[in-house]
Amino acid sequence: xxxNLGTIARSISIRPNREETGLESLQFREEIHRLMIVPPENxxxxxALLELPETQAMELLHSPHSDKGVTVPLSGVPLHGINDxxxxxxxxFNGNLTFxxxxxxxxxxxxxxxxASGEHSPETSSVPSDSSANLEKVKSEPADTxxxxxxxxxxxxxxxxxxxxxxxxxxxxxxxxxxxCTKKTKIEISQDAEKLPYVHVRARxxxxxxxxxxxxRARREKINARMKxxxxxxxxxxxxxxxxxxxxxxxxxxxxxxRQVELLSMRLASVNPRIDFNLDSLFAPESGxxxxxxxxxxxxxLLWPEIPFNGNRQQHxxxxxxxxxxxxxxxxxxxxxxxxxxxxxxxxxxxxxxxSLHSNQLKMEL
Amino acid sequence: xxxKGATRNSNSRRIKFARRFVxxxxxxxxxxxxxxxxxxxxxxxxxxxxxKIAAYLSMAQAVxxxxxxxxxxLSKLGSRARRHMRRMGRSSLGSLKKKRVIRSYSPGELGQxxxxxxxxxxxxxxxxxxxxxxxxxYITCLATQVKVMxxxxxxxxx
Numbered sequence: 109x110x111x112n113l114g115t116i117a118r119s120i121s122i123r124p125n126r127e128e129t130g131l132e133s134l135q136f137r138e139e140i141h142r143l144m145i146v147p148p149e150n151x152x153x154x155x156a157l158l159e160l161p162e163t164q165a166m167e168l169l170h171s172p173h174s175d176k177g178v179t180v181p182l183s184g185v186p187l188h189g190i191n192d193x194x195x196x197x198x199x200x201f202n203g204n205l206t207f208x209x210x211x212x213x214x215x216x217x218x219x220x221x222x223x224a225s226g227e228h229s230p231e232t233s234s235v236p237s238d239s240s241a242n243l244e245k246v247k248s249e250p251a252d253t254x255x256x257x258x259x260x261x262x263x264x265x266x267x268x269x270x271x272x273x274x275x276x277x278x279x280x281x282x283x284x285x286x287x288x289c290t291k292k293t294k295i296e297i298s299q300d301a302e303k304l305p306y307v308h309v310r311a312r313x314x315x316x317x318x319x320x321x322x323x324x325r326a327r328r329e330k331i332n333a334r335m336k337x338x339x340x341x342x343x344x345x346x347x348x349x350x351x352x353x354x355x356x357x358x359x360x361x362x363x364x365x366x367r368q369v370e371l372l373s374m375r376l377a378s379v380n381p382r383i384d385f386n387l388d389s390l391f392a393p394e395s396g397x398x399x400x401x402x403x404x405x406x407x408x409x410l411l412w413p414e415i416p417f418n419g420n421r422q423q424h425x426x427x428x429x430x431x432x433x434x435x436x437x438x439x440x441x442x443x444x445x446x447x448x449x450x451x452x453x454x455x456x457x458x459x460x461x462x463x464s465l466h467s468n469q470l471k472m473e474l
Numbered sequence: 475x476x477x478k479g480a481t482r483n484s485n486s487r488r489i490k491f492a493r494r495f496v497x498x499x500x501x502x503x504x505x506x507x508x509x510x511x512x513x514x515x516x517x518x519x520x521x522x523x524x525x526k527i528a529a530y531l532s533m534a535q536a537v538x539x540x541x542x543x544x545x546x547x548l549s550k551l552g553s554r555a556r557r558h559m560r561r562m563g564r565s566s567l568g569s570l571k572k573k574r575v576i577r578s579y580s581p582g583e584l585g586q587x588x589x590x591x592x593x594x595x596x597x598x599x600x601x602x603x604x605x606x607x608x609x610x611x612y613i614t615c616l617a618t619q620v621k622v623m624x625x626x627x628x629x630x631x632x
Contacts, residue, residue, distance in 0.1 A: 327603065334606035341613050355586035358609065362593045365616040370526060372623040377522035379630040380503055 487536050488618045494532035495622065499525065527551060533619050543608045546596025 339345040339354055342361045348354050502524060534547035549555060590605060591597035594612050597605055 330603055331606065334603065334610065338606060338610050338613075341610055352586065355590065358613075359586060359589050359593060362590075362609070362613060362616070365613065365620055366593070368620045369529060369616070369623065370522075372620065372627050373526040373529060374518070374522040375627040376499065376525050376623065376630065377518050379627065380499065380521065380525075 484614065484618065487615070488622060490536035491533050491619060492622050494535055495529055496626070498528040498532060499626075502528070529619055529623060533615055537611075537615060541608060541611055542600065542604065543595045543597070543612050550595065 335351060335354060338358055339348075342354075342358050345354055345357045345361075348357060502521065530547055531551050534544040534551075537544040539545050539548070587602055587605065590609060591600070594605065594609050597608065600608065
């Protein structure tokens, strides 16, 4: 599918370079109709469609009814009637057409087109949300949107406005190509910028190409890539558009996770003093999720207590002296060994009657 | 997409965290007889505070020193910090922080960036770019922490 889409874009782009005529715009509009109408009928006829614009454009213009099963309203339709059909086909276009979500095409569309501005929001609203998200990403360069007032959503737009779009787009294409020879070239898509080891820069019209703005642009691309990652991490964030709301969502997520940790620690604190805390019951149900072979092998020797009772008592007293502060000891790496021996002693208590043991320890302390 | 390497990493991280945390809990159990003087509710509160600290500390240790946030947690809750606290009191930690003027390089993000810095440990002295990266890693680690603690709590309360 991808090479065909490339040919679509190329075929559309080749056109604008010729002289502008009313006929040209009509042909262009016809092509757009073909693109929009045929896919809902049959996906495979799409590739056939690609050949049509280049070779049989004139034919199509005079006999709009194609042999691909285009619906009747289109055949022999006058130009002004196209507007209504356009609108009726837009929803189906959204549903069945998949190539707007194709990133390659979006890249090319972004290259040829300029950013969507507010005045074309009615058209952009009908664009599939995926492509709009991608175009928005390109759009997010703050300084750029102001300089480019026209949008050219090549595939979906009102035909009357489309003519304007085509003309401005053709102009910009030519200018850009003129500029492109002299300036450095840059691929304006963030995903490419992330993949390449170094970045070629093509300046858009009216943009500075000095090192500062380039560096800023690279920085922005980096930040946008990280934001995208975060959006994927946080559930329910991919629908939200706009950095501010996404950041709010991320902050909420982090806060909720921290609150969950607090609640769970309270639960564990209330559960912990339970005297029959038995490691056997702990590890058996958790074998699927938490315990690997090492873990269980570490624990199982602990279940065989061999340490005399008095020695344990002394160890405990030392522990209490250390723990004058409300901080756990396990911050020190070197103490890990003592913990394992501690666990030995703890589990030896387990097998015995730990309630009596605790009361004994209390007496000792007092 | 989650590659195979990422899942292996996350699994080993989860297991390391679980190991340390459970050992910490066992150690904690040892101190039960102590709060004979405190009320029951007070003891639960202090214990839950300790458990929370244990959880964050175990997670930071499981991650290691690779990440800025884990280094910040370890320095905040580590043994050196405890010795500092013992000798000099809480005010010393404030002076230990680096004094750095925080500039937000991307406009319009000031409020959220500040909040995020306060949430993510060690986030005060980072620029937005690395802050976002650390946040992503921090979120994954928090999620595993919550999962492990959840399973533990469920098993204990059975």
